[in-house]
Amino acid sequence: MKHELGEPAAGGNGMAPAPRPDLAIEARALVKRFDGFVAVDGIDLEVPRGSIFGILGPNGAGKTTTLRMLLGIIDPDEGLRRTLGHERPHEIAHRIGYLPEERGLYPAMKAFEAVAFLGALRGVPLGEARRRARALLQEHGLGYAADRQIRQLSKGMAQTVQLLGTLIHEPELVVLDEPFSGLDALNQGKLERMIRNLAERGTTVIFSTHVIAHAERLCERIAIIAGGKVPFVGDVSEARDRLPPQVRLETRASDGPWRAALPADARHEGSFWHFSLAEGGPEPLLRALIEGEAGILSLSIERPGLHDAFVAIAGEAAAKALEETPESLEPGKDR
Structure with missing residues (x-):
């Protein structure tokens, strides 16, 4: 049963907030089933306006189902959802830009016509859409x-043409499903800059990805999704802080x-020791090394990366599935 505004939210005793x-x-507590299979299992999300928010997970985790x-x-079969304050997002489609994972443009269309066509579908008058399309392509x-x-x-x-068609009507919210899939490094960099520029203008950007580096570079907040569940939603720094800093030590x-x-x-690997920094900080360690005449050749303390945090939060199996997710999938394959 779906919960609409004014009805009790899942698990609550009162009215929906x-x-x-x-x-x-x-x-809140979103659930989606397909033929008895639970694709999304009670997830909670909050995405601040004007932010870049990443949904990070492997193939089959439920990313595309969640975005849809x-x-x-x-x-949803259960739970409460609001998009730009509305519980029926399809009614405000003109305020949203969506780039699906399955790309689709008419091959015979000219580039500016394709961008203008997508703008017209979102309510931009065709003449204005054509003007905007040429300006966007030039920009x-x-x-x-x-x-x-x-x-x-x-x-x-x-x-890039399809992405510009997603932006031509100047949406408040942009949703990108695996936007980096299949792009070379140069075009990935261009797309990252476009996403940052959108956020600087106040646009909210949500994108799904199986590549940790994109989420780590672009996002302040992320959701980690695995097996239809979301074990973590929060700041990237908060995810990384779940693990202690790592020490790399070389002694004489x-x-x-x-x-x-x-x-x-x-762990002693080659000439280096690797271990987690104790809660007391580096001072007791340094004192013991100096007083014990270890002869410090090098010592570095590094903050764990998002990959390490993903493993700790989602588990080794999910991390392996993330790494094995191919750059492109058959159309319609859920991510």
């Missing part, structure tokens, strides 16, 4: 290709009383 104006997305529920393409370095057919463009250029002496200062699980 009023929409929060500071949030572009609110999701938030967009109103499909309805993003594709003015020379405005009159080329889509079939004549490279994959990266065609994807191979043994001595200083060894008692290293934790029991310290």
Whole structure:
């Protein structure tokens, strides 16, 4: 049963809370089943307006299903969702830009016509859409290709054209499903800059990805999704802070009383020791190394990356599935 505004929310005893104006997305206990299979299993999300929010997870985790529920393409079987304050997102489609994972442009269309067509579908008058389309293509370095057919463009250029068609109606919320899939490093960098520029203008951007580096570079907040569940939603820094800093130590002496200062699980690889920094900080360690005449050749303390945090939060199996997710999938395959 779906919970609409004014009805009891899942697991609550009272009325659903009023929409929060500071949030572009609110999701409470969302559930979606397909033929008895639970694709999304009770997830909660909050996406602040004007932020870049990443949904990070492997193939089959439920990313695409979640995005489609938030967009109103499909309805949840249970739970409460609000997109830009509305519980029926399809009714405010003109305020949203959506780039699906399955790309689709008419091959015979000229690039500017494809962008204008997508704008017209979102309510921009056709003449204005054509003007905006040429201006957008020029702004993003594709003015020379405005009159080329889509079939004549490279994959990266065609994807940029479709992305511009997603933005032409100047949406408040932009949702991108695996936008980096299949792009080379140059075009990935261009897309990252576009996403940052959108956020600087106050647009909310949500994107799904299986590539940790994109989420780590772009996002302040992320949701980690695995097996249809979301074990973590929060700041990237908060996810990384779940693990202690890691020490990399090289000493002149191979043994001595200083060894008692290293934790029991310290690993000796080559000429370096690797271990987690104790809660007391580096001072007790340094004191023990100096007093024990370890002869410090090098010592570095590094904060764990998002990959390490993902493993700790979602587990080794989910991390392995993340790494094995291919760059492109068959159309319609859920991510």
